[in-house]
Amino acid sequence: MEDLYETKFDPETYLNEFYLMTGKNRRFASFMLCQLSQTFSSGKYKGKRLIEIGTGPTIHTLISASAHFEEIVVSDYAEVNRREVEKWLRDEEGCFNWNRHIQFACDVEGRSRTPAVVKETLRQKIKHVLKCDVNLENPFQPLTVEPADCIISSLCLEAACKDREAYRRSLEAVVGLLQPGGVLVMIGDLSETFYTVGDQRFPVVSLSQEFIEDTLCELGMSVQHFNRQKLTNTEDRSDIEANFYLVAHKE
Numbered sequence: 341m342e343d344l345y346e347t348k349f350d351p352e353t354y355l356n357e358f359y360l361m362t363g364k365n366r367r368f369a370s371f372m373l374c375q376l377s378q379t380f381s382s383g384k385y386k387g388k389r390l391i392e393i394g395t396g397p398t399i400h401t402l403i404s405a406s407a408h409f410e411e412i413v414v415s416d417y418a419e420v421n422r423r424e425v426e427k428w429l430r431d432e433e434g435c436f437n438w439n440r441h442i443q444f445a446c447d448v449e450g451r452s453r454t455p456a457v458v459k460e461t462l463r464q465k466i467k468h469v470l471k472c473d474v475n476l477e478n479p480f481q482p483l484t485v486e487p488a489d490c491i492i493s494s495l496c497l498e499a500a501c502k503d504r505e506a507y508r509r510s511l512e513a514v515v516g517l518l519q520p521g522g523v524l525v526m527i528g529d530l531s532e533t534f535y536t537v538g539d540q541r542f543p544v545v546s547l548s549q550e551f552i553e554d555t556l557c558e559l560g561m562s563v564q565h566f567n568r569q570k571l572t573n574t575e576d577r578s579d580i581e582a583n584f585y586l587v588a589h590k591e
């Protein structure tokens with residue numbers, strides 16, 4: 341499964357197909373950015389370290405959180421994705437333009453920060469772009485990363501795991517990276533078995549709300565918030581039924 345991401349995942353095609361903030365993708369982005377803004381503007385979640393797991397070639401999930409943590413570590417299995425994030429961090433020519441997402445999040449946040457401040461904050465606080473593999477007990481092996489106050493993960497675990505048992509194990513590994521009292525913010529897909537990037541199909545573990553909540557509970561997490569956005573799928577590019585957004589506390 342991982343090698344599929346190392347060899348067949350094209351970050352440019354992915355970003356252009358899912359993150360141009362147009363059509364149905366605007367609906368998903370709006371849902372996600374509004375939820376993230378609500379979570380972090382509550383003032384309940386702040387601290388020293390935030391880790392994002394399976395960041396892919398993106399940075400949008402960190403916009404609202406970036407105001408509340410001192411340092412951010414991002415990570416992904418595929419080198420092409422880590423390079424894409426580094427390109428954006430260095431503001432290199434040809435890097436993806438996240439201005440629409442950043443402007444949207446600033447508007448939702450009541451314009452307390454300007455897009456320029458958000459970009460500067462992200463570029464200054466993202467200190468490390470690391471390789472991770474959620475199928476390992478320590479996803480950062482051979483490194484040991486200090487536990488985080490907050491972990492964000494979006495659309496990663498269901499793409500990285502071959503079945504529900506592997507999903508449970510990788511969620512356990514992710515929860516293991518969190519301090520007691522820390523918060524997990526997860527975005528994902530429900531009842532999806534595949535999605536497509538360009539001509540390439542990627543398998544996905546089909547999840548239900550009940551399975552995710554039960555698994556988190558077994559891992560000592562208490563789910564504070566679970567929201568879903570239903571989708572009507574008319575295309576053959578994915579069989580997703582809904583997106584979910586959850587916030588859970590480590591007891």
Ligand SMILES: C[S@@+](CC[C@H](N)C(=O)[O-])C[C@H]1O[C@@H](n2cnc3c(N)ncnc32)[C@H](O)[C@@H]1O
Binds near residue numbers: 349473493
């Ligand atoms: C659908 S993309 C999601 C990317 C991004 N987080 C987003 O929300 O758009 C799935 C991501 O999971 C990463 N991935 C796949 N297998 C992985 C693994 N074993 N460990 C960590 N990340 C993995 C892929 O490289 C890819 O970036």
